[in-house]
Amino acid sequence: MTDNIYIQTENNDKLKEECGVFGVYDFDGHDVASTIYYGLLALQHRGQESCGIAVSDTNGPKGKVLSSKDMGLVNEAFTPEHLEKLKGDIGVGHVRYSTAGGSTRENAQPLVLNYVKGTLGLAHNGNLINAPELRRELEYTGAIFQTTIDSEVIAYHIARERLNSKSVEEAVGRAMTKIKGAYSMVVMSPRKLIGARDPYGFKPLCIGKRDHTYFLSSETCALDTVGAEFVRDVLPGEIVTISPEKGIESDTSHVLKPADTARCIFEYIYFARPDSFIDGISVYDSRILAGKFLAMDSPVDADLVIGVPESGNCAAMGYSMQSGIPYGMGFVKNAYVGRTFIKPKQKSRESSVQVKLNPIREAVEGKRVIMIDDSIVRGTTSDRIVKMLREAGAKEVHMRVSSPPFLWPCYFGTDVPARDQLIAYNRSVKEISDLIGTDSLDYLKIERLEELVGGKLGICKGCFTGKYPMEPPAEDIRGDFDK
Numbered sequence: 401m402t403d404n405i406y407i408q409t410e411n412n413d414k415l416k417e418e419c420g421v422f423g424v425y426d427f428d429g430h431d432v433a434s435t436i437y438y439g440l441l442a443l444q445h446r447g448q449e450s451c452g453i454a455v456s457d458t459n460g461p462k463g464k465v466l467s468s469k470d471m472g473l474v475n476e477a478f479t480p481e482h483l484e485k486l487k488g489d490i491g492v493g494h495v496r497y498s499t500a501g502g503s504t505r506e507n508a509q510p511l512v513l514n515y516v517k518g519t520l521g522l523a524h525n526g527n528l529i530n531a532p533e534l535r536r537e538l539e540y541t542g543a544i545f546q547t548t549i550d551s552e553v554i555a556y557h558i559a560r561e562r563l564n565s566k567s568v569e570e571a572v573g574r575a576m577t578k579i580k581g582a583y584s585m586v587v588m589s590p591r592k593l594i595g596a597r598d599p600y601g602f603k604p605l606c607i608g609k610r611d612h613t614y615f616l617s618s619e620t621c622a623l624d625t626v627g628a629e630f631v632r633d634v635l636p637g638e639i640v641t642i643s644p645e646k647g648i649e650s651d652t653s654h655v656l657k658p659a660d661t662a663r664c665i666f667e668y669i670y671f672a673r674p675d676s677f678i679d680g681i682s683v684y685d686s687r688i689l690a691g692k693f694l695a696m697d698s699p700v701d702a703d704l705v706i707g708v709p710e711s712g713n714c715a716a717m718g719y720s721m722q723s724g725i726p727y728g729m730g731f732v733k734n735a736y737v738g739r740t741f742i743k744p745k746q747k748s749r750e751s752s753v754q755v756k757l758n759p760i761r762e763a764v765e766g767k768r769v770i771m772i773d774d775s776i777v778r779g780t781t782s783d784r785i786v787k788m789l790r791e792a793g794a795k796e797v798h799m800r801v802s803s804p805p806f807l808w809p810c811y812f813g814t815d816v817p818a819r820d821q822l823i824a825y826n827r828s829v830k831e832i833s834d835l836i837g838t839d840s841l842d843y844l845k846i847e848r849l850e851e852l853v854g855g856k857l858g859i860c861k862g863c864f865t866g867k868y869p870m871e872p873p874a875e876d877i878r879g880d881f882d883k
């Protein structure tokens with residue numbers, strides 16, 4: 401970094417999802433690397449720091465895994481030549497954004513572990529809350545870690561349990577009794593593809609099928625991309641084992657009562673793609689509903705409803721449907737800025753927010769505008785966006801947010817910053833409104849969160865209430881291994 405060039409990570413006031421996982425097993429023996437590539441492209445929104453693919457030939461030598469991983473986006477990290485070299489009919493892939501473990505090439509996934517029973521490839525989404533203890537325990541018994549991510553703790557536990565288990569899936573089940581926290585994972589053994597979801601079901605995982613090929617994916621949108629039909633979601637706490645001999649086998653011995661499950665509600669509000677379904681609920685529908693609830697609970701007289709692209713658009717449509725106030729396009733988002741770009745110099749006249757987003761004067765001039773966004777974290781971009789709308793001639797700017805105020809950290813794989821950095825911490829809604837310069841501001845009511853998912857699914861709302869589905873660690877363990 402020089403004095404006057406800063407690399408800016410895109411949208412720095414947005415929460416980041418940690419990861420996306422994808423697994424494929426082609427029973428007809430065709431290579432799967434390029435299919436994993438397309439699956440990962442569809443999951444790119446879940447992590448843009450690094451990505452990787454690991455494949456194996458189930459008819460080849462047991463334990464031979466070919467893998468490739470790198471920093472950057474999927475289409476930057478992989479070339480046709482890379483994919484051509486990755487020969488194998490079973491494989492797992494991963495896209496990553498780091499919340500635990502630094503952003504380095506070593507920490508990219510999938511992890512590949514060689515041990516006496518063969519080889520394991522593992523890709524994992526979520527954070528463990530007891531990873532530091534488990535890691536110390538393993539280190540005292542001689543384990544040497546190659547990375548600083550908790551996924552390696554999981555891989556070690558599975559490998560260790562495998563020595564005393566009849567099968568890999570049994571070893572995964574035994575490891576699940578030790579690991580605590582959020583995990584949706586895909587595991588490749590020499591002859592089986594295994595998917596497992598933590599008992600709370602924080603992170604999504606689903607099964608797909610295309611002819612004789614089976615898929616495991618973080619989201620259904622990736623199944624659509626590869627032309628697979630959706631078979632079903634993996635249940636919270638379930639282990640599924642996919643093999644040509646037995647098709648899909650299920651172990652539900654870790655499954656909790658439905659009322660005790662706790663899906664991350666932020667998957668529906670922001671992380672997942674709106675064309676995905678999670679546990680039977682359309683992400684698009686839940687965002688439209690959030691907008692409708694905002695219109696019912698926090699109405700305001702105005703001329704136009706706009707969304708902050710892209711994530712605020714669905715809720716803005718919902719607000720418009722419910723209120724009858726026309727929905728319009730208030731901003732153009734520059735689709736070519738990319739993941740990182742050179743941040744303008746501090747004293748220069750360019751603004752990094754405006755580089756990415758520009759209001760459409762024709763649409764907002766002279767109007768009373770309702771602007772919908774999915775969240776406010778630090779508030780650092782909201783004030784700039786409100787100012788831009790006023791400069792473009794908006795007469796009034798009313799902001800509605802399709803999630804409740806963030807007040808608490810997340811320990812399960814989302815990078816909610818420390819409390820003192822959250823704009824809502826120790827401030828009233830009126831104070832926040834004054835800070836970001838809106839005429840009025842309101843958030844989605846906490847009581848509405850259950851309704852977003854049809855009132856039937858157990859959800860986590862810890863970052864809004866401070867009440868977590870499981871006892872959080874005594875101290876903030878995020879990034880612990882890097883200290």
Ligand code: SF4
Pocket residue numbers: 602663664665666667809810811812813814860861862863864
């Ligand atoms: S604390 Fe918030 S971000 Fe974390 S899992 Fe729960 S709902 Fe999701």
